[in-house]
Every structure is written in structure tokens, then in C-alpha cells.
């Protein structure tokens with residue numbers, strides 16, 4: 001079974017505030033190229049058996065994607081889409097929003113982004129969220145590592161900060177997105193220490209040399225068993241990610257450098273992330 005653990009939906013015309021639009025313009029990110037994001041999401045995520053989908057809420061940097069809209073999108077293909085709620089601890093009533101997403105709209109997990117939300121991972125507001133998620137068995141996917149988004153402290157995105165969270169919440173299932181790039185080594189140091197901390201490989205293949213090196217590092221640390229497949233749609237698609245992850249050894253050309261074993265790549269792609277994270281298969285939960 002292939003699970004795409006990392007996909008976004010949003011309505012670029014409505015959900016992006018001025019700081020985000022300015023960051024996108026500064027870095028040459030053009031929302032227009034994504035077209036109808038919701039329609040393309042429904043179509044392209046069919047390349048996986050199941051896709052986890054979320055918006056982002058981060059008032060500080062201009063992300064205003066309503067959780068309700070994401071939940072409604074998931075309801076269009078409930079047999080293969082899984083809803084994660086995005087909760088911004090800087091918003092009033094964030095715990096009520098989390099409870100509503102979980103209890104009314106069926107969220108199976110939570111997406112947090114300390115870098116975008118400008119809140120330190122060990123902030124006491126996040127700790128309320130971690131408490132709730134640990135108690136109710138909701139995994140948390142964190143944006144980890146850098147981003148085109150500016151104006152906030154990059155330090156909040158350092159993988160090492162999630163090490164302390166894992167110590168304080170040993171039963172909480174956590175995923176560090178993008179192998180925490182460019183701190184892949186730091187991410188590996190964290191995920192191999194904690195039974196329930198994972199990382200995803202979304203949005204990495206388009207830096208082929210760095211991705212190859214990260215995957216070799218994972219191989220040498222024997223930590224690839226803690227890594228999950230993800231795409232980061234709409235920045236790429238599930239299908240393009242699958243093809244390029246399978247092709248990652250091409251970065252070495254005919255140099256004779258050691259390869260990332262094909263079996264290891266297939267293990268990552270076919271890993272049952274739902275089972276590891278304690279999420280029921282969506283087919284089994286359709287009302």
C-alpha cells in the first residue's frame with residue numbers, strides 16, 4: 001500500500017494573506033501554475049492508495065486555509081483521503097478548533113508549522129495541543145526545516161527542538177516533514193532515538209544531489225525504517241514524486257559512488273504509514 005503522507009489543498013485566490021503573497025513573489029513561487037488545486041488533488045493523489053491532506057493555518061505569515069474546507073474536500077473521496085487539522089496556537093480558541101476538527105469533522109491527525117506560526121515547538125500553547133493529541137492518539141506532522149516563507153525565526157524549525165517534545169510526550173506519534181532540510185543529519189539523529197518519531201521525504205527530489213546524500217546518510221545510520229513517503233502536492237504531484245524518488249541514484253551518474261538500495265527505496269514507498277501512526281484505513285471508517 002502506498003500512502004502519500006503529505007498533501008495540501010487550498011484556494012490560492014482566497015486563503016493567502018498579504019505576507020504570504022509577498023514571500024511567494026519574492027521567491028518566484030507562482031500559485032497560478034497550480035491551476036484548480038482541489039480538482040488536481042483529487043485526480044493526482046490517485047497515484048497513491050491513500051493520501052493525508054491538510055491546509056495550513058498560520059496567521060503570522062498569511063496562511064488562512066479553513067479546516068472546514070479541507071474536511072469537505074476529504075469527504076469527496078472518503079475511501080482514500082485522510083484529514084489532518086491545521087491548528088495555529090497564535091489564534092484565539094485554538095483548542096476549541098482542534099476539538100471541533102477532531103470530534104465533528106473527523107480529523108485523524110494534526111499539522112503544525114512552528115516556522116510559519118512563529119511559535120517555538122516547546123511553547124506551552126503547543127504543549128496543550130501535544131497533550132490532547134497524545135491522549136486521543138492523533139499523530140502530528142510538523143513542518144521542519146527551511147522554507148521560502150520569511151519574517152519568522154528559522155530556529156523554530158530546527159529538528160533538534162522536536163527531540164525535547166518526543167522526550168516529554170513519548171506516546172505521541174510525530175512526523176518531521178522534508179527530512180528537516182537542510183538539517184537532514186539532525187533529523188536522522190532525532191528519529192532514530194524515539195520509537196514514535198518519523199520523517200517524510202516530501203519535496204526533496206528536486207535537489208537531487210542533496211536528496212541522494214540524505215538517503216545515503218539514512219542508509220548508513222540504518223534509519224530508513226523511520227521514513228515515510230510524501231509528495232507535498234501541489235508543489236509536485238504524487239506520481240512525479242514516486243518516479244523521481246525511484247530514480248534518485250541517477251544523481252551519481254557514472255561516478256561509482258555507492259547506491260541507495262532499490263529495495264530500501266521500495267520499502268519507504270510501500271510502508272504502511274497509517275498502521276505505524278495508529279490511523280485506521282479510511283475505508284474502514286466511512287459512515
Ligand SMILES: [Zn+2]
Nearest residue numbers: 006008177232
Ligand atoms: Zn507541505
